Amino acid sequence: MRLAQRLGLRHPLIQAPMAGTSTPALAAAVCEAGALGSVAVGAVDAGTARTMIADLRARTARPFNVNAFVHHRALRDLAAEQAWIAAMAPLFERFGAAPPAALNEIYRSLNDDPDMLAVLVEAAPAVVSFHFGLPTDEAIAALKARGCMLMASATSLAEAEAAVAAGMDAVVAQGFEAGGHRGVFDPEAPDERMPTLDLVRLLSSRLDVPVIAAGGIMDGADIRRALDAGADAAQLGTGFVGCPESAADAGYRAMLARAKGTTLTAAISGRPARCLDNDFVAWARDTDARVPGYPVTYDAGKALIAAAKGAGECGFGAHWAGTQFARARPMPAGELVMLLAQEAGFDA
Secondary structure: OHHHHHHOOOOOEEEOOOOOOOOHHHHHHHHHOOOEEEEEOOOOOHHHHHHHHHHHHHHOOOOEEEEEEOOOOOOOOHHHHHHHHHHHHHHHHHOOOOOOOOOOOOOOOHHHOHHHHHHHHHHOOOEEEEEOOOOOHHHHHHHHHOOOEEEEEEOOHHHHHHHHHHOOOEEEEEOOOOOEEOOOOOOOOOOOOOOHHHHHHHHHHHOOOOEEEEOOOOOHHHHHHHHHOOOOEEEEOHHHHOOOOOOOOHHHHHHHHHOOOEEEEOOOOOOOEEEEOOHHHHHHHHOOOOOOOOOHHHHHHHHHHHHHHHOOOOOOOOOEOOOOHHHOOOOOHHHHHHHHHHHHOOOO
């Protein structure tokens, strides 16, 4: 296992970054158990990112991963944005709130944020990973000069080949089963929607870098199947949401326990993302309004989520989860890593 050897991991397991849900405490517990813990800085500013990384480093001396978003800036369409706000207005009224008057681009891509790049270069975590595309050549060179291993998500062979050509040291093969945002480079292009194991087999046969399987992996048997398909390591996200160290609120945890399925929707954030079937997803399924781009749509989504939560309603939330969410086993993160390793036969 090249990745595990390079990073000194006891187990070829990665806890997915999960912006808004992962925490330094979660990542540290995973690291201390011998796997690779991750935090995500795509939804925070540079100052908060510096604090998060320092917090994580104070909790563990082991290698960890910091994930950044590298999306293209939204192509603004003010008429479409106002139409979207109008479509959502009845939802806000239900909770005694008013929708935002206008939408804002609430997240900055690493490619447009020199302050964030400076934080990552200064911190030089063992791994820096990217979602939604690829960083600039300058960012790649600066991070590699600091000794960082670089990884990017890919949902197709074309994306994976572009990642390797750009200088990525490993590729995360994000299958269609995965929870959260699809890592597609271009959300307007057709999505091949390849299942995880099919994508792993394809990428591992064509690439000379480690391939990490992500999507639908919940237990040791799943991990073993991914490794047998050619993966160098397995990445789990939904399996860690229920851990006490995660930032998932009570509503999110309750939805994990009672939801009946998942749906891929762009209505919450502006980019396709797999979410538990909840009231937000049901509304999105029926609306005819055109979804504005990412991340401006998320400005309205977050405002609605906050309004609903304030009224005691947990059915409206960014409850990201993969297709196998019902098999999650809530427990402390370190214990989960040890159980997964045992099930996969790593400790045999």
